[in-house]
Amino acid sequence: xxxxxxxxxxxxxxxxxxxxxxxxxxxxxxxxxxIGDKHLDGDEHLDRExxxxxxxxxxxxxxxxxxxxxxxxxxxxxxxxxxxxxxxRSRDDLNLVSLLMALFHDILEDIKPSDFEKLRWRSMEEExxxxxxxxxxxxxxxxxxxxxYLTRHEQETYYHYIGRLLRSAEFWPDLVQIKLADRxxxxxxxxxxxxxxxxxxxFFQAIFQVLFVNNxxxxxxxxxxxxxxxxxxxxxxxxxxxxxxxLSLIRQMQDACKHLACHTLxxxxxxxxLREAQRTLIHLLGYHLKDLTEQRKLLLETMEYxxxxxxxxxxxxxxxxxxDGLFSTYFGQTASNLRNQQLDQLYQxxxxxxxxxxxxxxxxxxxxxxxxxxxxxxRTSGIHPK
Numbered sequence: 001x002x003x004x005x006x007x008x009x010x011x012x013x014x015x016x017x018x019x020x021x022x023x024x025x026x027x028x029x030x031x032x033x034x035i036g037d038k039h040l041d042g043d044e045h046l047d048r049e050x051x052x053x054x055x056x057x058x059x060x061x062x063x064x065x066x067x068x069x070x071x072x073x074x075x076x077x078x079x080x081x082x083x084x085x086x087x088x089r090s091r092d093d094l095n096l097v098s099l100l101m102a103l104f105h106d107i108l109e110d111i112k113p114s115d116f117e118k119l120r121w122r123s124m125e126e127e128x129x130x131x132x133x134x135x136x137x138x139x140x141x142x143x144x145x146x147x148x149y150l151t152r153h154e155q156e157t158y159y160h161y162i163g164r165l166l167r168s169a170e171f172w173p174d175l176v177q178i179k180l181a182d183r184x185x186x187x188x189x190x191x192x193x194x195x196x197x198x199x200x201x202x203f204f205q206a207i208f209q210v211l212f213v214n215n216x217x218x219x220x221x222x223x224x225x226x227x228x229x230x231x232x233x234x235x236x237x238x239x240x241x242x243x244x245x246x247l248s249l250i251r252q253m254q255d256a257c258k259h260l261a262c263h264t265l266x267x268x269x270x271x272x273x274l275r276e277a278q279r280t281l282i283h284l285l286g287y288h289l290k291d292l293t294e295q296r297k298l299l300l301e302t303m304e305y306x307x308x309x310x311x312x313x314x315x316x317x318x319x320x321x322x323x324d325g326l327f328s329t330y331f332g333q334t335a336s337n338l339r340n341q342q343l344d345q346l347y348q349x350x351x352x353x354x355x356x357x358x359x360x361x362x363x364x365x366x367x368x369x370x371x372x373x374x375x376x377x378x379r380t381s382g383i384h385p386k
Contacts, residue, residue, distance in 0.1 A: 006196045006275070009082075009188040016081050017074070020062070027055040027062075034085040038094045050096040053134050057103055060127050064111045070189065071230060079185055080106060087181035090268070091261040097139050098174040101146045105178055108151040142172070149175055157334045158242065162249050163380025169256035176256050180265035183243055187272045190236050197221075197279045206285065210295050218295075221286040233280050234330075234347035238339070240360045241331040243273045244375055247367055251374035267368060274364035281357035288350045298351055302358040311362045314377030316385040323355050325385070327375075332383035 019030050031054055040050035061077055068076035084102035088094055113121045132140050149168040152161040162179075169176045191197075201219075209216035247270060250257050257266055289295060305311070305323050314332075317325030330346045333339035346353060366373045377384045 006188060006198075012082055012085060013074070013078060016078055016085075020075060020077065027058045030058055030081065031055055034081060035088045035094060035099070038088065038091075040094055040096050040099070053096065053131060054099060054103070056127075056131050056134075057100055060124070060131065061103060061107075063127070064107070064124060068110070074189075076110070079189070080104070082189075083178070083181045083185045086184055086265070086268075087178055090177065090181070090264045097135075097142050097146070098178070100143055101150065101174065102178045102181065104143075104147055105150045105182055108147055146172055146175055150178065157382060158245065159249075159378075159380050159382050162246050163253075166249060166253045166256040166380075169253075173256070173259055173262065176250065177259070177262050177265055179246070180262065180269055183246060184265060184269045184272055187239060187243060187269065187276060190231055190239060190276065191279070197282060198275060201282060203278045203282060206282070207299065210285075210292060211299060216292070218290060218292050219282065219285045225287045232347050233283065233353055234343045236276060236280055237346070237353065237356055237360065238331055238343055240273050240277055240364075241327060243269055244360070244363055245378050248374035248378040249380060251367075251372070252379075270364045270367040274361060274368070277357050277360035277364065281354065281361070284350060284354050284357065289354055294351075295354075298354050299358070302355045305355075306359065306362045311359050311366070312373070312376060313386045314375060314383050322352055323359055326352075326356055326359065327377075328383050328385045334382070 015033055016030065019026060019033070031051060039047045040054070041047040058081075061080060065075070065077035065080075070076050070079060080103050083105065084099060087102040088099065111124075116124065132143075135143065146168075149165050149172070152158070156164075165175060165179055200222075206219045210218075247266065250266065257263065285295060289298070302323070305321060310321070310323065314327045315321075315324040317329055330342045331339070333342055346356075363375065377386050
């Protein structure tokens, strides 16, 4: 499957959710849907044993995430299951430890003793100990080390975290692939519409008509404006910024992404981000900025900005260029309360959101077009405007 395809993602979610909702949960069905026809060992007996360990891990996840929900409402356990599936489907082969890392990649951040009664937490600890006891000493040490790299420390900025994770690729290249699968799932999981907003829409034809066809009536959506979303357009753009950060840092540390599966997931994340930026822009065209003269003006302004190379670097605010300072002003704050304030301001500025969506389209196309491209000024130490 195309791991970045929105339809396939919805299918993946629905099949997993259907199994989770069944009266009698089949861990084996969930396992097979995650790994497909891949084996965890060339020896048939060992393969069965390792799959049995993964099914115990699935049982732990079902219990640990029981009752927890994602930001948009679906069951929280769907995220590690989907991320593991995206990771598994990008590869020709699988091993037990990497699959467990993918399934448990958020466990140290998401699952806390304070979330459970003492007796239940003790039971879960015993369950996890039982899983670890079935691994060899080398496998157990590798799993614990890998989960440590995948977990963001409490006082750690996102940039430091990704830098630390990428440096670990020298020992565990699979960790970068797991993180890309995690970001890919988060990117595809920003909407709960029954239908992809891009379905039936020729995005680039709509942009062409705005620019060149003087009797174009404008893009008109087939449905009324959706009700207020939990995650609005500004916060979706922030998620695209996080994708631009990780892709830029990977490009600067190219040894971290040498394997084919890593390149597959890198391009899948760039493509999924590109499509999400298109969804945001088509939404603005259809519901918020309907005047064709204003649309044409914003398109031409952004085209000149992009042709000037300004989307290749982090910029400082400039009163003459609306897009200057986008990353450093609206997305770069490391304190979440300040960043949320800036995102609220961005959401009120629809022309800037329009141009920002276009800029992200150019950025992610540039990642796909040029293997040396990255946004200059994004470093493991943070955002550095030029």
